Amino acid sequence: MVINTDIEKMHLGTKDNGDLVNAFIVDDSAFMVKTIQRMLEGFGCGIAGTAADGDEAVKKVQQLHDKIDIITLDISMPKKDGLSALPELLKIDPRLKVIMVSALGDKDKVKQAIMLGAKHFVVKPFKQEKVFDIIRWVIEK
Amino acid sequence: MNVEYINPFLVSISNVLKEVIPSIDIARGPLEKRLTPMITKGCASLIGVTGDIEGRVVFDMTKETALKIAGAMNGEEFTMFDFMVSSTINELANMICGGAITILNNNGKNLDISAPTIFTGQDLELYDSSLVGEAVIVPINTALGQLFVNVAVRDNS
Numbered sequence: 001m002v003i004n005t006d007i008e009k010m011h012l013g014t015k016d017n018g019d020l021v022n023a024f025i026v027d028d029s030a031f032m033v034k035t036i037q038r039m040l041e042g043f044g045c046g047i048a049g050t051a052a053d054g055d056e057a058v059k060k061v062q063q064l065h066d067k068i069d070i071i072t073l074d075i076s077m078p079k080k081d082g083l084s085a086l087p088e089l090l091k092i093d094p095r096l097k098v099i100m101v102s103a104l105g106d107k108d109k110v111k112q113a114i115m116l117g118a119k120h121f122v123v124k125p126f127k128q129e130k131v132f133d134i135i136r137w138v139i140e141k
Numbered sequence: 142m143n144v145e146y147i148n149p150f151l152v153s154i155s156n157v158l159k160e161v162i163p164s165i166d167i168a169r170g171p172l173e174k175r176l177t178p179m180i181t182k183g184c185a186s187l188i189g190v191t192g193d194i195e196g197r198v199v200f201d202m203t204k205e206t207a208l209k210i211a212g213a214m215n216g217e218e219f220t221m222f223d224f225m226v227s228s229t230i231n232e233l234a235n236m237i238c239g240g241a242i243t244i245l246n247n248n249g250k251n252l253d254i255s256a257p258t259i260f261t262g263q264d265l266e267l268y269d270s271s272l273v274g275e276a277v278i279v280p281i282n283t284a285l286g287q288l289f290v291n292v293a294v295r296d297n298s
Contacts, residue, residue: 031225105239
């Protein structure tokens with residue numbers, strides 16, 4: 001998870017309307033929020049906001065969803081975990097593209113997340129190049 | 142405790158540390174078995190393990206080592222043990238434990254882990270339930286300092 005913020009080839013560019021791809025980060029670890037934010041900003045993403053648990057994410061996404069394209073959603077969090085928050089986030093705005101994040105490569109949880117509407121699943125620690133490819137694939141899908 | 146449960150942690154430590162701090166060289170010291178109470182080094186991140194095996198894993202180090210590891214993972218220098226240092230060390234423990242549990246689950250176990258909790262302070266004594274018996278401690282030597290992986294689990298399956 002070494003973040004190089006100066007790699008020209010890893011840049012998402014802008015959407016058809018000229019706007020940046022905007023991301024919302026949900027993770028209870030301040031370190032992970034900071035790391036993911038630095039990485040996404042390096043890809044040329046705007047950061048629409050962050051949340052430390054599923055409840056906070058649902059509340060903030062209700063207000064911000066029209067400014068968000070992708071959400072990175074940690075699975076293990078206090079109050080409301082990622083798998084519980086996922087359907088609520090997609091109910092607010094089915095256009096949102098959600099990428100699940102977890103330290104545990106649990107096949108059942110991967111299947112459950114995809115069934116619930118997540119677009120992809122990333123296991124920590126992740127490589128910057130891999131996350132870039134996933135985000136590009138997700139936004140082009 | 143079955144020492145075979147230690148190997149996935151050793152594999153995961155190597156994988157995770159090399160990913161989050163690519164310049165780091167690590168060398169494993171000799172395994173040690175010890176009964177509680179144990180005195181922690183100054184900064185201990187504890188994660189519970191539940192399922193077919195049950196117990197806890199502690200990632201133990203001095204505060205100085207924690208500051209250096211957190212600094213290397215964040216790309217900045219920390220001089221005080223603050224919220225970001227604690228979050229970084231907890232996430233390191235979470236990723237190492239998550240990787241080890243994934244290996245065990247891929248080999249037929251059904252396990253989950255709790256969120257990490259960090260304890261700081263000199264000479265904290267760690268007491269385990271008598272059910273888990275001896276802990277196995279593996280010192281990991283790095284240029285940033287020593288990290289002690291302390292595993293105490295029992296087999297429920």
